[in-house]
Amino acid sequence: MSQVEWDEGEDLEEKPFNRAYMKRLIRYVLPYRKVLSIVLVIVLFNMGLSLAEPLLLRYIIDEGIVKKDFFVINMIGLSLLSFKALGWLFGFLHTRLINFTGQRILFDLRQQLFNHLQTLSFRFFDGRPAGKIMSRITNDTNAIGELINGGLITMVMEFTHLIGIVVILLWMDWKLALLSFVTLPLLYIIVGKMQPKIEGSWTRSRKTMSAINGNLNETIQGIRVIQAFSRQSENNRRFEELNARNKFAFMRAVKLESLVWPSVEMVGMIGTCVVLWFGAKQVMDKELTLGFIMAFINYLWRFWGPLSALSKVYSQVLSAMASAERIFEVLDSEPEVKDSKNAKEMKPIRGEVVFENVSFRYEENKPDVLKGINLRIKPGQRVALVGPTGAGKSTVVNLLMRFYDTTGGRILIDGQDVKDVTLESLRRQMGIVLQDSFIFSGTIEENLRYGNEDAPDEALRQAAESVRVDKIALQFPEGFQTQVEERGSKLSVGQRQLLAFGRVLLSDPRILILDEATSSVDTDTEQHIQAALQTMLEGRTAFIIAHRLSTIRDADVILVVKDGQIAEQGSHDELMKQSGLYHKLYMTQYEMQQSLAMQTGA
Numbered sequence: 328m329s330q331v332e333w334d335e336g337e338d339l340e341e342k343p344f345n346r347a348y349m350k351r352l353i354r355y356v357l358p359y360r361k362v363l364s365i366v367l368v369i370v371l372f373n374m375g376l377s378l379a380e381p382l383l384l385r386y387i388i389d390e391g392i393v394k395k396d397f398f399v400i401n402m403i404g405l406s407l408l409s410f411k412a413l414g415w416l417f418g419f420l421h422t423r424l425i426n427f428t429g430q431r432i433l434f435d436l437r438q439q440l441f442n443h444l445q446t447l448s449f450r451f452f453d454g455r456p457a458g459k460i461m462s463r464i465t466n467d468t469n470a471i472g473e474l475i476n477g478g479l480i481t482m483v484m485e486f487t488h489l490i491g492i493v494v495i496l497l498w499m500d501w502k503l504a505l506l507s508f509v510t511l512p513l514l515y516i517i518v519g520k521m522q523p524k525i526e527g528s529w530t531r532s533r534k535t536m537s538a539i540n541g542n543l544n545e546t547i548q549g550i551r552v553i554q555a556f557s558r559q560s561e562n563n564r565r566f567e568e569l570n571a572r573n574k575f576a577f578m579r580a581v582k583l584e585s586l587v588w589p590s591v592e593m594v595g596m597i598g599t600c601v602v603l604w605f606g607a608k609q610v611m612d613k614e615l616t617l618g619f620i621m622a623f624i625n626y627l628w629r630f631w632g633p634l635s636a637l638s639k640v641y642s643q644v645l646s647a648m649a650s651a652e653r654i655f656e657v658l659d660s661e662p663e664v665k666d667s668k669n670a671k672e673m674k675p676i677r678g679e680v681v682f683e684n685v686s687f688r689y690e691e692n693k694p695d696v697l698k699g700i701n702l703r704i705k706p707g708q709r710v711a712l713v714g715p716t717g718a719g720k721s722t723v724v725n726l727l728m729r730f731y732d733t734t735g736g737r738i739l740i741d742g743q744d745v746k747d748v749t750l751e752s753l754r755r756q757m758g759i760v761l762q763d764s765f766i767f768s769g770t771i772e773e774n775l776r777y778g779n780e781d782a783p784d785e786a787l788r789q790a791a792e793s794v795r796v797d798k799i800a801l802q803f804p805e806g807f808q809t810q811v812e813e814r815g816s817k818l819s820v821g822q823r824q825l826l827a828f829g830r831v832l833l834s835d836p837r838i839l840i841l842d843e844a845t846s847s848v849d850t851d852t853e854q855h856i857q858a859a860l861q862t863m864l865e866g867r868t869a870f871i872i873a874h875r876l877s878t879i880r881d882a883d884v885i886l887v888v889k890d891g892q893i894a895e896q897g898s899h900d901e902l903m904k905q906s907g908l909y910h911k912l913y914m915t916q917y918e919m920q921q922s923l924a925m926q927t928g929a
């Protein structure tokens with residue numbers, strides 16, 4: 328059983344460098360090219376200032392200290408100070424500008440992802456857990472943001488820094504420079520071998536952290552079931568496993584890091600010692616000055632910083648590649664159900680619904696879930712869909728709402744093919760109440776106005792009254808302004824249902840769909856709901872999916888769905904006379920109710 332576990336094959340955290348992705352990422356940067364050019368100039372200027380420091384040190388020693396010239400000492404001292412002050416100012420500017428740009432780019436990317444997600448069809452969400460989609464909008468965009476924010480500029484800056492140091496060293500004394508590079512192959516072996524291991528450990532640490540988050544999320548969401556089944560100790564064990572993995576990965580990464588960089592410094596020290604040994608000899612022989620050797624060693628020390636920064640940026644690039652792949656996968660997913668090129672506004676409808684030989688399957692290469700359905704429903708008729716579980720009842724209404732498109736045949740509303748009209752104009756005239764009424768965080772009034780924000784107050788009052796939401800609001804001191812919390816957790820199941828009715832009623836649809844809307848409430852609430860239902864159904868075409876057949880006896884047409892087909896069709900009395908599937912279903916339910924009533928003494 329789930330409880331989000333560690334999954335080795337989960338989305339990879341790193342991907343090889345991909346030019347196409349990089350080009351696409353750069354497109355997000357382009358609108359900010361002016362600011363970024365300024366940043367680059369500042370960064371390069373700052374780097375120039377910093378590279379000049381050892382040379383100034385050389386002059387202060389050779390021309391000032393050795394020759395006892397206080398004027399030179401003062402001037403160079405002042406220059407060093409002003410360089411640092413300038414560096415500080417530009418550093419501050421650079422950080423401000425790059426953070427500002429990075430946040431703007433993140434904002435754009437997140438906004439684009441969110442907007443796109445809302446257009447995607449049900450099929451996209453069918454196959455993806457919500458947690459993974461959420462992590463694309465948060466973690467993955469952050470990884471891209473970090474790359475743009477720090478990575479790209481660091482890459483340019485450190486690379487030029489490195490080149491600058493090498494050029495200066497060669498310019499100062501090419502023989503000594505080459506001598507100091509003798510330890511480079513050793514460095515390459517240490518960093519090249521260890522860095523992937525360090526990164527691997529960080530990756531595992533991040534992945535286990537996301538598994539921990541997922542596990543926590545599921546535990547909080549499912550706490551009622553967990554406690555009801557007394558699964559706490561089993562869950563503790565699983566959580567401990569994840570926690571231990573995370574600790575292990577983190578400790579390993581830290582251990583490796585604490586091994587690598589001191590080793591690098593050690594190797595660096597060998598290079599420096601070689602330079603010192605040869606340099607000292609040359610200083611004694613008066614071939615080189617003391618200031619020269621000090622400056623040279625200072626440059627050598629600066630060599631390791633850019634090297635370590637570049638190796639880190641490289642792994643940042645690879646992890647951004649994995650994030651880019653996941654983000655672009657979402658952005659490239661086309662909504663399956665969308666307006667056709669010549670889609671027109673759907674005119675105000677009366678509510679006639681026709682299914683012409685409609686077939687549908689959820690997945691390619693899977694059998695049809697609906698097989699050649701033909702229907703003709705007159706405006707204002709109440710249609711009940713009944714039948715065994717999995718027969719295809721919800722699928723019929725999913726197609727009517729155009730949550731999915733038919734794979735065969737067509738659906739006409741008032742003679743207009745649903746594929747020829749805009750989704751917005753189609754859905755505006757339809758209302759749906761699902762079994763689990765999704766209520767949004769916000770006030771009761773905001774939830775009522777969800778489908779019609781501009782409804783006049785009088786219409787709001789009437790809608791609330793007719794489905795008894797006014798009574799619910801009165802129970803709270805803040806009335807209609809009561810915050811119902813996430814998913815309406817302040818309300819009971821029945822109250823949420825009534826609120827969902829009110830929401831649909833206020834949007835005043837011509838066609839109404841109720842999916843098992845009256846299940847899971849007590850008899851008293853059900854009576855209220857039934858009364859509210861009567862008000863809602865007046866003058867509208869309605870499709871009601873109900874398992875309890877007693878609630879749909881007065882429907883104009885009952886459709887018995889079986890194996891994706893309409894097995895029987897007619898009024899309650901007609902179907903009872905046929906003695907077919909409906910008769911059987913009805914009698915079974917009736918007998919069950921009778922025996923339940925006898926057992927409970929009702």
Ligand SMILES: Nc1ncnc2c1ncn2[C@@H]1O[C@H](COP(=O)(O)OP(=O)(O)OP(=O)(O)O)[C@@H](O)[C@H]1O
Nearest residue numbers: 453689690696714715716717718719720721722723
């Ligand atoms: N999103 C989906 N992806 C793949 N198959 C699906 C999906 N939704 C439903 N199905 C399958 O389609 C068939 C019809 O499902 P549907 O939900 O329409 O049945 P139903 O009659 O409404 O059932 P119930 O009364 O249990 O709600 C079932 O076999 C179901 O497994």
